[in-house]
Amino acid sequence: MFTNWITAIKAHDDDVDTLTKLERSERMSKIRSKNTKPERLVRSALHKLGYRFRIHARNLPGAPDIVFPSRKQVIFIHGCFWHAHENCSVANLPKTRRPYWRKKFARNKERDATNVRALRKLGWRVFTIWECETSKPDKVAQRLSRRLGPPGKPSNA
Ligand SMILES: [Zn+2]
Structure with missing residues (x-):
């Protein structure tokens, strides 16, 4: 449906x-917004690199899409349209009822920013991946890998 x-x-x-x-x-x-195709692509690319993680941690602000508890790192995978990705061709403002959409997207962005601030306050490192980047999931996973550190048990665990 x-x-x-x-x-x-x-x-x-x-x-x-x-x-x-x-x-x-x-x-x-x-x-x-949960288990979207972009999410699945990034998750499987990270799995291929040997990472293990939790998903949709509802106990954390904004229920981050991918969570690495022992590394204290979380990843959001944002849809370009709903999260109003700036300068992104996928995130064009609809042609009619622009004030409605502007307000709507501003609210979504504010909510995202609030979640990031709350997570950082709790000591988490936060990364955002945009839907339009996930057409090259392996590239995204490699970039994430540089931030996450090598897969397997993190040294501080
Ligand atoms: Zn985008």
Whole structure:
């Protein structure tokens, strides 16, 4: 059902109806935002490199998508549209009802920033990966690996 929705949105990108569909799907975006394709790509690339991690830690601010508890590092994988990725072609502001969307995206960004601040306060290092970067999951995983340190047991565990 969800897949159909997303396909419908993509297929009718220029439809007058699009925004209504987006707004309706927004209500479901909480569900849609977990286990997305970008998340799965990054997770499997990290697995390939030998990393082990937890996912969707609801006990942490913002329920980070990937969590490395002993390294004290978390990763968010953000959809470019909903999280309003700046200067990103995927994150274009819809052509109508712009004030609505501007407000909506500003709220999402503020929420993201609040979560990052809260996590840092708790001593976590936070990395954000954008959906548009995950078309090259191996590249992303290698970049993350430089920040995470070698896979396997971290030296301070
Ligand atoms: Zn993007």
